[in-house]
Amino acid sequence: MHSIKIIVFDDNKRIRDSLKLLFTSHVEFEWLGAYENASKAVELVEINSPDVVLMDIGLPDISGIDATYAIKKKFPDQVIMMLTVFDDDDKVFHAICAGASGYIVKSKSLTHLIMAVKKAHNGEAPMTPSIARKVLHLLQQKNAPAEADAFNLSDREKEVLKNLVNGCSYKMVADKMKISYDTVHTHIKHIYKKLHVNSVSEAVSKALRHRL
Amino acid sequence: MHSIKIIVFDDNKRIRDSLKLLFTSHVEFEWLGAYENASKAVELVEINSPDVVLMDIGLPDISGIDATYAIKKKFPDQVIMMLTVFDDDDKVFHAICAGASGYIVKSKSLTHLIMAVKKAHNGEAPMTPSIARKVLHLLQQKNAPAEADAFNLSDREKEVLKNLVNGCSYKMVADKMKISYDTVHTHIKHIYKKLHVNSVSEAVSKALRHRL
DNA sequence: TTGTCAATCGCCAATTCTGGTGACAGCATA
DNA sequence: TATGCTGTCACCAGAATTGGCGATTGACAA
Numbered sequence: 373m374h375s376i377k378i379i380v381f382d383d384n385k386r387i388r389d390s391l392k393l394l395f396t397s398h399v400e401f402e403w404l405g406a407y408e409n410a411s412k413a414v415e416l417v418e419i420n421s422p423d424v425v426l427m428d429i430g431l432p433d434i435s436g437i438d439a440t441y442a443i444k445k446k447f448p449d450q451v452i453m454m455l456t457v458f459d460d461d462d463k464v465f466h467a468i469c470a471g472a473s474g475y476i477v478k479s480k481s482l483t484h485l486i487m488a489v490k491k492a493h494n495g496e497a498p499m500t501p502s503i504a505r506k507v508l509h510l511l512q513q514k515n516a517p518a519e520a521d522a523f524n525l526s527d528r529e530k531e532v533l534k535n536l537v538n539g540c541s542y543k544m545v546a547d548k549m550k551i552s553y554d555t556v557h558t559h560i561k562h563i564y565k566k567l568h569v570n571s572v573s574e575a576v577s578k579a580l581r582h583r584l
Numbered sequence: 585m586h587s588i589k590i591i592v593f594d595d596n597k598r599i600r601d602s603l604k605l606l607f608t609s610h611v612e613f614e615w616l617g618a619y620e621n622a623s624k625a626v627e628l629v630e631i632n633s634p635d636v637v638l639m640d641i642g643l644p645d646i647s648g649i650d651a652t653y654a655i656k657k658k659f660p661d662q663v664i665m666m667l668t669v670f671d672d673d674d675k676v677f678h679a680i681c682a683g684a685s686g687y688i689v690k691s692k693s694l695t696h697l698i699m700a701v702k703k704a705h706n707g708e709a710p711m712t713p714s715i716a717r718k719v720l721h722l723l724q725q726k727n728a729p730a731e732a733d734a735f736n737l738s739d740r741e742k743e744v745l746k747n748l749v750n751g752c753s754y755k756m757v758a759d760k761m762k763i764s765y766d767t768v769h770t771h772i773k774h775i776y777k778k779l780h781v782n783s784v785s786e787a788v789s790k791a792l793r794h795r796l
Numbered sequence: 797t798t799g800t801c802a803a804t805c806g807c808c809a810a811t812t813c814t815g816g817t818g819a820c821a822g823c824a825t826a
Numbered sequence: 827t828a829t830g831c832t833g834t835c836a837c838c839a840g841a842a843t844t845g846g847c848g849a850t851t852g853a854c855a856a
Binding site for chain 2: 842843846
């Protein structure tokens with residue numbers, strides 16, 4: 373198995389130096405260089421074709437997150453590991469959405485870092501447990517259970533609403549549910565009362581927002 | 585710091601026994617017992633008030649995921665760690681949505697398990713990197729970038745659409761955007777052509793689905 | 797300069813939606 | 827038994843939406 377090519381973007385010279393020392397002293401790695409800002413990140417990745425990119429988040433000029441977006445856009449399979457002192461929800465969230473493959477805080481030991489880079493290169497997603505926790509919470513939030521019951525819609529009403537969400541007109545709903553147009557009308561009137569809305573568009577957006 | 589109380593749900597006797605041996609031989613833990621099915625999980629948790637629940641996924645009768653839902657519903661802060669041989673996307677996904685605080689595969693060493701339980705108890709979210717990768721992918725999917733450009737909507741059209749999504753009528757949109765009713769009408773006609781729809785409800789659901 | 801396109805506005809007719817007031821059967825529950 | 831809820835259906839009038847047909851302006855590219 374050949375060596376893992378590493379490139380680094382970090383504005384802190386001390387960290388660049390210590391990373392260089394770390395990776396050049398391990399034969400499993402090939403050091404491609406470290407850069408203090410990510411403004412030329414895409415070109416550098418293109419030229420050097422690293423196996424793993426180590427990216428700081430709080431970069432001047434272009435943020436590590438934007439750089440990650442840019443790199444991922446051009447090289448979707450590029451492995452990028454976020455390496456940072458911050459671990460606030462928002463940063464973590466955006467980094468992940470940008471396509472980061474791993475996320476470890478700088479306070480971790482250097483052996484941890486070595487392991488993490490190997491894992492990332494291996495297609496896994498190393499991250500500190502505290503980060504993992506944030507990620508779990510984010511995912512849980514994104515998939516909060518339906519709040520359908522809160523509005524107390526009857527089964528039939530839910531069915532009508534579902535069809536509305538799918539873009540059906542009154543007639544089409546009537547057709548699909550094999551009931552008369554006027555019944556659909558009645559159901560919808562009830563739905564409107566319960567959801568406190570008064571148009572299909574409001575009902576649809578409320579339904580989707582509350583995952584009914 | 586007092587000992588961490590552990591309760592286990594796993595249908596495999598061999599595993600129950602080895603977990604018992606493991607945790608009773610470490611003073612940091614207090615062994616509350618192991619059960620082969622989760623049908624009484626909620627009551628058992630209520631009676632024993634464990635610090636950490638170890639839950640197998642592939643349980644007979646009631647699945648570990650359902651049990652997790654049930655426990656979390658009654659005790660939202662309960663720490664539950666999934667302990668399983670499976671790591672397919674779907675199971676992982678559902679376990680997380682159910683509220684699992686950690687997710688490690690059984691193949692990991694016992695020392696790993698001990699560490700993981702401690703971390704989970706400490707509010708972190710231990711998970712094997714391969715699981716973490718799945719979680720990242722799930723989150724990335726859930727937040728896929730807007731495909732707005734695909735439909736080629738102009739800025740103004742996007743703005744109108746946004747207002748429709750918020751449940752505005754033509755009149756309200758006109759008001760908000762300080763343009764005439766007929767202009768709104770025209771914009772909407774263009775939007776309908778571009779999105780290949782012919783009603784607000786369809787447009788709204790398409791917009792929300794594609795995160796425009 | 798010509799053509800294209802976004803953004804603005806207008807009018808008209810057909811269709812659809814909305815809100816109101818009814819009605820009736822069935823089912824559960826108090 | 828009475829009451830309430832769900833689900834079904836009907837009619838009406840006013841409001842909103844939809845799909846045509848236009849039009850003018852300004853910006854930008856061929």
